Amino acid sequence: MQVLKKIGLGIAVMLASFNAFADYAWNFPTPATPMAADTLHVHNKFMTITGIIFIVVLAIMIYAIFAHRKSKNFKPVTDKVPSTAVEIFWTLIPFAILLLIDFVIMGIPAYHSVVMMENTRDKATMVIKITGSQWRWQYEYMDGDAQGIKFVSNLSTPKEQTDKGFKGVKDEHYLLEVDNHLVLPVGEKVRVLMTATDVLHNWWVPQFGSSRVAVPGFIRETWVQVEVPGTYRGQCKELCGKGHGYMPIVVDALPMAEYKLWVAAKKEELAKAAAGADKVWTKEDLMANGKTVYEKNCAVCHQVTGAGLPPAFPALTGSKIANGPIFGADGKYLKDGHLDRVLNGVRVMPSWKAVLNDTEIASVITYERNGLGNAVGDVLQPAQVKAARQ
Amino acid sequence: MSTTTVAHHEEHADHPSGIMRWLTTTNHKDIGTMYLTFSLIMFFIGGSMILAIRAELFQPGLQLLNPEFFNQLIGVHALIMIFAALMPAATGFANWMIPLQIGAPDMALPRLNNWGFWLLPPSAILLTLPFTLALFGIGDGALATGWTFYPPLSVQGGIGVDFAIFAVHLLGISSVLGSINIIVTLFNMRAPGMTLMKMPMFAWGWLITAFLLVATIPVLAGAVTMLLTDRHFGTHFFDAAGGGDPIMFQHLFWFFGHPEVYILLLPVWGFIPQILETFSRKPMYGYKAQVYSLWAIGALAVVVWAHHFFTAGMPVPALLYFMYSTMAISLPLAVLFFCWIKTMWKGSMSFETPMLFAVGWIILFGIGGLTGLVLADVAADAQYHNSYFVVAHFHYTLFAGGIMGIMAGTYYWLPKMTGHMYSEKLGKLHFWLTAISFNLTFIPQFFLGLAGMPRRIPDYALQFAEFNMISSIAAFVLGFSQLLFVYNIVSCARGGKKATDQVWEGAKGLEWTLPSPPPYHSFTEQPIIK
Numbered sequence: 001m002q003v004l005k006k007i008g009l010g011i012a013v014m015l016a017s018f019n020a021f022a023d024y025a026w027n028f029p030t031p032a033t034p035m036a037a038d039t040l041h042v043h044n045k046f047m048t049i050t051g052i053i054f055i056v057v058l059a060i061m062i063y064a065i066f067a068h069r070k071s072k073n074f075k076p077v078t079d080k081v082p083s084t085a086v087e088i089f090w091t092l093i094p095f096a097i098l099l100l101i102d103f104v105i106m107g108i109p110a111y112h113s114v115v116m117m118e119n120t121r122d123k124a125t126m127v128i129k130i131t132g133s134q135w136r137w138q139y140e141y142m143d144g145d146a147q148g149i150k151f152v153s154n155l156s157t158p159k160e161q162t163d164k165g166f167k168g169v170k171d172e173h174y175l176l177e178v179d180n181h182l183v184l185p186v187g188e189k190v191r192v193l194m195t196a197t198d199v200l201h202n203w204w205v206p207q208f209g210s211s212r213v214a215v216p217g218f219i220r221e222t223w224v225q226v227e228v229p230g231t232y233r234g235q236c237k238e239l240c241g242k243g244h245g246y247m248p249i250v251v252d253a254l255p256m257a258e259y260k261l262w263v264a265a266k267k268e269e270l271a272k273a274a275a276g277a278d279k280v281w282t283k284e285d286l287m288a289n290g291k292t293v294y295e296k297n298c299a300v301c302h303q304v305t306g307a308g309l310p311p312a313f314p315a316l317t318g319s320k321i322a323n324g325p326i327f328g329a330d331g332k333y334l335k336d337g338h339l340d341r342v343l344n345g346v347r348v349m350p351s352w353k354a355v356l357n358d359t360e361i362a363s364v365i366t367y368e369r370n371g372l373g374n375a376v377g378d379v380l381q382p383a384q385v386k387a388a389r390q
Numbered sequence: 391m392s393t394t395t396v397a398h399h400e401e402h403a404d405h406p407s408g409i410m411r412w413l414t415t416t417n418h419k420d421i422g423t424m425y426l427t428f429s430l431i432m433f434f435i436g437g438s439m440i441l442a443i444r445a446e447l448f449q450p451g452l453q454l455l456n457p458e459f460f461n462q463l464i465g466v467h468a469l470i471m472i473f474a475a476l477m478p479a480a481t482g483f484a485n486w487m488i489p490l491q492i493g494a495p496d497m498a499l500p501r502l503n504n505w506g507f508w509l510l511p512p513s514a515i516l517l518t519l520p521f522t523l524a525l526f527g528i529g530d531g532a533l534a535t536g537w538t539f540y541p542p543l544s545v546q547g548g549i550g551v552d553f554a555i556f557a558v559h560l561l562g563i564s565s566v567l568g569s570i571n572i573i574v575t576l577f578n579m580r581a582p583g584m585t586l587m588k589m590p591m592f593a594w595g596w597l598i599t600a601f602l603l604v605a606t607i608p609v610l611a612g613a614v615t616m617l618l619t620d621r622h623f624g625t626h627f628f629d630a631a632g633g634g635d636p637i638m639f640q641h642l643f644w645f646f647g648h649p650e651v652y653i654l655l656l657p658v659w660g661f662i663p664q665i666l667e668t669f670s671r672k673p674m675y676g677y678k679a680q681v682y683s684l685w686a687i688g689a690l691a692v693v694v695w696a697h698h699f700f701t702a703g704m705p706v707p708a709l710l711y712f713m714y715s716t717m718a719i720s721l722p723l724a725v726l727f728f729c730w731i732k733t734m735w736k737g738s739m740s741f742e743t744p745m746l747f748a749v750g751w752i753i754l755f756g757i758g759g760l761t762g763l764v765l766a767d768v769a770a771d772a773q774y775h776n777s778y779f780v781v782a783h784f785h786y787t788l789f790a791g792g793i794m795g796i797m798a799g800t801y802y803w804l805p806k807m808t809g810h811m812y813s814e815k816l817g818k819l820h821f822w823l824t825a826i827s828f829n830l831t832f833i834p835q836f837f838l839g840l841a842g843m844p845r846r847i848p849d850y851a852l853q854f855a856e857f858n859m860i861s862s863i864a865a866f867v868l869g870f871s872q873l874l875f876v877y878n879i880v881s882c883a884r885g886g887k888k889a890t891d892q893v894w895e896g897a898k899g900l901e902w903t904l905p906s907p908p909p910y911h912s913f914t915e916q917p918i919i920k
């Protein structure tokens with residue numbers, strides 16, 4: 001009795017506390033793609049089947065526990081030393097039921113889901129490429145009107161909120177908000193190419209039902225076809241280092257007409273940035289822009305102050321490289337110089353060539369040389385970066 | 391625990407005493423006791439690490455730990471729990487009980503046995519030393535890749551990875567030595583008349599575990615050595631830029647890793663039916679069917695590994711093959727469940743602590759097995775994979791199926807090992823606290839996973855707050871309840887009601903024919919089995 005009371009109490013407390021947040025998710029979030037709908041369907045079906053098996057077996061056991069007790073003077077029966085045939089027959093019954101459940105009731109729908117999930121090409125109307133890096137996603141549109149659009153998407157939750165010991169009110173979408181959303185047209189099947197630059201990452205939006213590991217040096221594929229306009233959020237789900245919890249995904253699914261407008265606007269914005277690379281910038285503008293770029297991209301490792309986290313992440317304040325020459329006598333950038341390090345990376349230091357544009361690289365280098373406690377005095381112009389890339 | 395009795399005093403007058411006794415012992419019971427004690431200590435170390443994690447995850451925001459340290463604790467927790475808590479506990483029971491159960495005087499290779507144990511403490515130190523070194527500014531802490539070592543993250547990592555690689559090498563050697571010893575003992579030292587098909591089920595479970603260990607540990611050792619050379623000697627096994635492939639590591643790792651989960655559980659599947667038959671006062675049902683099922687599981691265990699990384703990308707036929715072969719494991723497993731329950735059916739059951747743990751174990755491990763079946767579905771696994779759903783699943787198999795099984799075994803054999811009865815009241819309290827808080831810790835994690843919370847993250851979105859809070863509170867209850875377990879064991883070792891030879895009314899088998907505690911050299915004369 002004592003025991004039953006305890007269990008009852010436990011369950012009551014659990015239910016009461018669960019009721020307190022009634023809108024809580026008890027299952028997969030509402031599906032937004034055919035794949036997620038299929039996954040939810042399969043999941044519900046399998047959960048029901050296994051749930052029934054569990055309850056039936058549990059009921060039999062509980063009956064035995066209460067009926068076949070010594071305290072009730074139940075005398076043990078001797079299982080008739082079963083003839084081998086009987087023994088085999090009895091053990092084959094659960095075997096047969098399970099064979100049916102595993103490979104027919106569960107196995108056939110599972111087969112269709114796999115085939116559907118892996119069919120990335122049929123009827124796909126556009127292709128995007130997603131690149132995971134420590135700790136941000138980069139999106140690139142590979143074909144159609146949007147071809148050439150390419151941008152990086154960073155966590156945008158203010159840093160003080162994610163810092164240790166923050167006591168204030170957190171954003172509504174704490175840790176699930178980014179500066180640049182991926183934008184996709186509703187109803188189109190999008191083939192997704194996935195890769196990474198450093199370690200494994202995994203691009204996962206629960207409402208899309210697709211998740212695929214991004215492997216450096218390889219292209220993996222999946223697809224999404226968002227059916228309902230809206231904003232969808234997800235996270236990286238392959239451990240990728242200390243920033244693993246801080247590389248979310250936000251996708252806006254727009255109706256085709258709005259998507260076209262977005263494409264046009266984005267192209268214009270990128271064209272402007274490219275034009276910026278040809279003009280000569282003032283040191284103040286480079287410094288201001290550089291501070292933003294630095295804090296968004298570099299501060300995770302080198303810290304906002306430039307002090308780094310030695311020995312893993314070197315300080316930039318007083319660093320030989322950040323205070324040394326950028327170009328050699330021949331006008332080419334020096335191997336292991338400041339620009340080389342930022343463009344190409346080394347070991348754990350990422351390569352920024354494909355992530356930042358000319359203006360951003362010029363700004364951040366200028367900022368590192370003249371801010372963060374350094375005072376080299378020179379500036380690097382976007383045009384020089386552009387030339388250096390050739 | 392100096393429990394050897396007066397009766398056989400003259401026999402071991404020449405044994406060294408004090409610390410030298412334990413350092414040099416080749417006695418199977420001494421070594422078993424050392425394994426079990428080591429396991430218990432490491433269980434608490436691994437446990438306190440994860441309580442730090444649960445404290446951090448109590449609410450959103452970073453409160454206590456840096457993300458780097460968080461990642462280190464997670465990986466080291468898992469390595470300790472798997473290799474230093476669960477594995478040595480099973481080996482400890484093997485050392486103690488296999489000679490008693492098969493009527494042998496000792497293990498076949500006693501010196502090897504000593505070695506097997508003494509490799510463990512150094513490897514535990516290797517695993518945790520980087521934490522201490524970091525305090526002195528050397529390196530940046532322990533392995534931060536999770537227990538799976540996936541490159542390229544593990545190639546990028548600091549000295550903690552190297553320490554963990556060497557620790558795994560030592561643990562591997564220890565396991566292989568232990569396995570060889572068990573195989574040799576079981577094949578050569580059985581009492582006359584005990585054919586293989588008359589061996590106790592625990593011996594069967596261990597025999598298959600030992601074969602799996604010998605087959606798969608070398609693959610793990612090879613994989614982590616390749617990692618080591620990638621890190622320091624310029625090879626590119628796992629680096630695409632040099633023609634390698636990071637996913638190849640996952641294949642090698644899980645070729646060991648999946649069998650490892652059965653390695654941990656087969657010994658438990660061995661002694662749980664023995665507990666059931668004892669407290670049901672009725673011989674176990676379907677001995678042969680169980681033995682064949684154990685073999686079937688052992689065989690399937692080595693051909694399903696890729697279900698751990700379905701989302702890493704594989705051709706469709708491979709996905710289908712690994713999905714269907716994984717589902718097939720449920721067939722022999724169902725046979726086992728059937729036999730376990732049929733053993734209880736129409737028995738005359740009583741519910742002393744070992745039986746409570748055994749019955750609770752069937753139910754909870756059942757949840758682990760059934761969710762495993764669902765995880766095998768490739769499409770749905772895209773959602774479950776690396777989410778908290780998987781964390782809940784494998785704790786139902788490893789904590790409930792593994793550790794709670796070990797607890798059942800501990801209460802079952804403790805009176806035999808110490809010669810005293812433990813406190814039944816505390817044992818039962820321990821069971822109920824463990825069972826309830828275990829469920830309250832891990833059921834919320836199923837829902838967290840479904841709602842979309844990835845595993846291995848130090849901070850989370852606000853929508854996951856409530857379930858995490860429940861899980862953290864329950865985890866602390868679960869952790870602190872284990873102090874009862876230690877208290878009960880220690881006071882039982884120190885004294886208490888004398889245990890009879892048979893201990894349990896329904897106990898059958900050779901170990902119950904010896905005095906409690908058994909003499910220093912178990913069977914000096916081999917019993918004859920009809």
Ligand code: HEM
Pocket residue numbers: 538651652654655697698699716717719720723758759760761762763764765766767771774775776780783784787788791
């Ligand atoms: C028998 C005891 C079992 C143990 C100890 C066990 C343990 C584990 C562990 C540790 C993982 C986590 C892998 C990771 O780090 O991501 C896992 C995942 C998995 N288990 Fe089990 N498992 C057991 C039973 C089963 C059974 C019976 C099945 C299927 C019939 C199964 C299928 C799976 C699958 C498919 C995954 C992959 C999930 C994923 O990574 O997305 N397991 N299991």
Ligand SMILES: [Cu+2]
Pocket residue numbers: 200201202236237238239240241243244245247
């Ligand atoms: Cu990640």
Ligand SMILES: [Cu+2]
Pocket residue numbers: 647648649651694695697698
């Ligand atoms: Cu597995």
